[in-house]
Amino acid sequence: MEEDGEMKDTIIFYPSPGIGHLISMVELGKRFLQLNPPFSITILITQASFNTGSTSPYIQAVQSYFPSISFHQLPPISFPLHSSSPHHEALIFHLLRLNNPLVHQFLLPIASSIRSLIFDFFCHPVLDLTAPLHIPSYCFYTSPASTLAIFLYTPTIHRLNSASFKDLGDTLFHCPGVPPVPASDMPLPIQDREDDAYHDFLSTARAFPRASGIIINTFESLEPRAVEALRSGACIPDGRTPPVYCIGPLTAEAEKREGGADCLEWLDSQPSRSVVFLCFGSLGVLSERQLKEIAVGLERSGQRFLWVVRSPPSEDKSRRFLAPPEPDLVALLPEGFLERTKGRGLVVKSWAPQVDVLSHDSVGGFVTHCGWNSVLEALCAGVPMVAWPLYAEQRQNRLVMVKEMRLALPVEEGQDGWVTAEEVERRVRELTESEEGKGLRERTVEMKEEAMAAMTESGSSRVALAELAQLWSCVKN
């Protein structure tokens, strides 16, 4: 923030912990700086004592390429990791409430030079700090507008119904701007009304309208009905909807082969659009039984594949929120699988440079956990998807990816979330060999072009960004 000894005005970005949240905030920062605004950008980093996905290498890379974005590490907070809720999200809510005094200490001495603060989903308690300091505060929603429409409507559903979603099976909820949502597609942490996480989510939904505006990592033509429903106020029937700005798609830049080069070299040797890429986000883990089942499905499909495999979740409950160890592929996968699929399949341990992989010419399909960054990265690369949601709002993402955006085939799970080898084989084949798969590819390429158009000088997302930058350039606290 210091420039020539003078304090430059700044915008504070306050992301939730985790690489998925950080990447889109950084990309947002880069886009603002391209507009040459009269302010700098500082990103607050929250240090968690549980697994939120490693961010340090990414932060170091951003610092070396983009020195005009500065990072401020908040002091670490540790607390016992046993929560009354079994959900990771409950820990994050708790952490960010505890973070507030530290954020306050940081903001107070520089409040008069802060033009605005941008927080994301879990960080809404910051509104209690910024309101008395008169700092305009914008919520940055890093998932699709469609799930925001559902989310903001949740307090209304809560008022009109008394049962928990978990007891309502496939009962459909009609939320404005989106296809009917089965109760079972509501995020896991809000399935049970008795769970602390349920109430955390409800208070978050009630807090968002206090923001000065809502910025969404999407573009208008991808989900026009949901954007319209948000703007019309239909999602918050008894309250105010702040102005909505769609500024996406913001996705990480390719790492340019500085890591994970082996799998990129392997892709170089594969035919164009022949490889199905399977990757389940920064946190997705599957049981050993499920990994074996995927392997059988992939082997039977006869398709080329690149698969990121992570160790299964620990049986030890006290370790469930910690980072998993490196996987032992020979022990985890069926006997002889690696040898039998050698040449046409490659298994990578724990992490692959996803953006580079998706933009590689040899990749023709993507089996994804439906994390929104992953979806946008695939869309921007024109790669059609198989939607296999695991956590957070991903079941709702699948719903809109399949029914509204028409970018993906759904994976069908059994009652306990189990996906059979037959289903894996069927969907992978459909994606790569069928007319439906071909149609999905065409539609994805169409939306890729729409996304590029939104980001051009006069495109809707670029105009929305410029509007915000203009607004903040005029603010004087």
Ligand code: UDP
């Ligand atoms: N990612 C990656 N390699 C991996 C797994 C994930 O590069 O092996 C990146 C991916 O490209 C995306 C982010 O991590 O940018 C994950 O974000 P997303 O919103 O898809 O899912 P989350 O991890 O937040 O559930």
